[in-house]
Amino acid sequence: AFAGAPDEAAFWTGRTFDDFLFRPQKSDSQTRRNISVSSLLTADVGLDLPIVSSNMDSVTGAHMARAMAMHGGIGVVHRGMSIERQASEVGVVKRSQSAVIVRPLCLPAGTTIRQARRFARQNGITGILIETASGSNLLAGLLSNRDTPVHGADEDRPVDDFMTPLSRLVTGAPDISTDEAERVMFEHRIERLPLVDGANRIRGLITRRDINLKREQPGASKDSAGHLRCAAAVGARGDYLERAAALLEAGADLLFIDIAHGHSVVMEQAVAGLRGKFGSVPLVCGNVATGAGARFLRDIGADAVKVGVGPGRGCRTRLETAAGVPQLQAIREAYLAVGGSVPIMADGGVRTDKDIFLALICGASTVMLGSALSGTDEAPGRVIEDPATHLKKKIYRGMTSPEAVLETLYDSSSEELDAALETPPEGQEIQVPYRGSVSGILERIRGHLQSSVSYGGEITLAALREKVLPDPSAFLVPLSAAARSESYER
Numbered sequence: 001a002f003a004g005a006p007d008e009a010a011f012w013t014g015r016t017f018d019d020f021l022f023r024p025q026k027s028d029s030q031t032r033r034n035i036s037v038s039s040l041l042t043a044d045v046g047l048d049l050p051i052v053s054s055n056m057d058s059v060t061g062a063h064m065a066r067a068m069a070m071h072g073g074i075g076v077v078h079r080g081m082s083i084e085r086q087a088s089e090v091g092v093v094k095r096s097q098s099a100v101i102v103r104p105l106c107l108p109a110g111t112t113i114r115q116a117r118r119f120a121r122q123n124g125i126t127g128i129l130i131e132t133a134s135g136s137n138l139l140a141g142l143l144s145n146r147d148t149p150v151h152g153a154d155e156d157r158p159v160d161d162f163m164t165p166l167s168r169l170v171t172g173a174p175d176i177s178t179d180e181a182e183r184v185m186f187e188h189r190i191e192r193l194p195l196v197d198g199a200n201r202i203r204g205l206i207t208r209r210d211i212n213l214k215r216e217q218p219g220a221s222k223d224s225a226g227h228l229r230c231a232a233a234v235g236a237r238g239d240y241l242e243r244a245a246a247l248l249e250a251g252a253d254l255l256f257i258d259i260a261h262g263h264s265v266v267m268e269q270a271v272a273g274l275r276g277k278f279g280s281v282p283l284v285c286g287n288v289a290t291g292a293g294a295r296f297l298r299d300i301g302a303d304a305v306k307v308g309v310g311p312g313r314g315c316r317t318r319l320e321t322a323a324g325v326p327q328l329q330a331i332r333e334a335y336l337a338v339g340g341s342v343p344i345m346a347d348g349g350v351r352t353d354k355d356i357f358l359a360l361i362c363g364a365s366t367v368m369l370g371s372a373l374s375g376t377d378e379a380p381g382r383v384i385e386d387p388a389t390h391l392k393k394k395i396y397r398g399m400t401s402p403e404a405v406l407e408t409l410y411d412s413s414s415e416e417l418d419a420a421l422e423t424p425p426e427g428q429e430i431q432v433p434y435r436g437s438v439s440g441i442l443e444r445i446r447g448h449l450q451s452s453v454s455y456g457g458e459i460t461l462a463a464l465r466e467k468v469l470p471d472p473s474a475f476l477v478p479l480s481a482a483a484r485s486e487s488y489e490r
């Protein structure tokens with residue numbers, strides 16, 4: 001049952017984003033530009049932009065997770081791949097930007113150019129430290145893009161023939177300041193500064209690019225060591241403990257236990273298993289769609305509760321099973337049930353930026369997006385061109401769509417695959433327009449959220465939520481069909 005008063009239940013029942021508009025409030029501010037839209041992902045982790053990219057194989061891999069964190073949000077690397085590969089994607093994000101890369105990737109002397117090229121591509125790096133021998137951690141040289149010969153006759157020669165050897169390499173001390181490192185790199189016109197101790201042991205790497213990025217992105221989501229934050233998804237059974245261990249080892253900041261029906265004993269066992277092995281690691285659990293479900297997740301120890309059953313665009317759950325609650329109602333129910341004791345993440349069903357704002361002022365602290373971020377360069381998958389119209393598109397698909405299930409289990413045994421395909425799909429594959437870089441979308445969302453807060457008469461999202469959350473019905477205008485067509489039909 002609804003945790004609120006009876007008239008509150010009546011107000012929300014059956015309602016979702018397109019059912020309301022927000023009543024504009026008097027504003028005392030001159031500009032919308034400095035409005036803060038920061039919010040809490042968990043009690044301990046804040047986001048400058050309260051947006052999370054879905055753990056779906058057509059939405060979040062390393063590129064998306066990196067872009068999300070750079071813009072102040074966070075990405076959840078999907079689990080539809082091997083444990084090693086998912087951990088490596090997390091590693092790419094964690095190493096990608098910070099003043100000091102504490103554990104730079106190395107290859108041993110003697111590696112061939114072909115292997116080095118593949119290693120650089122797989123890990124998304126453009127300079128590789130070369131150590132004297134595998135595991136020695138002693139610097140022998142640096143192989144940068146510019147040192148790597150063009151494809152051809154040299155592929156099987158060792159990197160030693162092309163790298164800048166230690167004798168000619170400019171290096172820094174492990175405790176060098178960012179300013180000093182920048183000065184040294186400028187003086188020598190170099191892009192990378194390996195950090196070594198007196199015995200030439202590798203102690204870090206600083207790059208010009210990372211220093212510049214750090215300056216440009218003051219609101220980026222970073223951990224206490226200055227690395228971009230990255231989350232990753234695990235399941236609730238099977239190899240999930242092994243997967244979690246590898247993801248945490250790779251530096252994942254939060255784990256998402258993401259299952260279709262989060263209000264279940266399966267979830268309870270999974271949380272107990274993770275807590276038993278990894279203690280207080282931050283866990284975001286879901287999905288649920290009711291107050292009882294939200295309270296259940298809080299009580300079993302979730303650090304954030306993910307809400308949404310069936311609103312997603314690639315989703316057929318409601319059509320095939322009738323399970324679900326309209327998304328804005330679900331958010332409100334969940335919020336009332338846990339009374340602000342744990343942050344709510346709204347997941348699915350966002351089609352326009354106003355939906356994000358409504359989710360945030362009705363109870364969600366953060367909002368997860370799938371289709372809204374798909375179709376971008378940073379989402380996995382290729383751009384396809386329609387031969388007839390020449391319009392560019394990308395694929396977006398539910399994680400239980402037959403296509404995603406097949407690909408996820410590509411390397412599995414045929415029994416595993418048969419078992420998975422026996423469950424009828426609750427997801428589907430669709431084509432979405434190609435939309436360039438996700439940066440433009442994230443900055444548009446930020447701008448629209450700032451404008452919404454300004455219409456609410458406040459200069460921070462936090463202040464507006466404090467004003468509205470006790471009773472959003474005083475701020476929302478329910479729409480008739482005629483009113484909706486005034487808004488939407490152009």
Ligand code: XMP
Nearest residue numbers: 054312313315348349370371398399400427
């Ligand atoms: P949007 O609307 O942002 O939704 O595209 C993204 C969310 O959809 C959920 N999801 C699924 N739901 N079957 C479902 O019922 C699926 O196959 C599926 N795949 C993803 C998920 O919560 C995601 O964040």
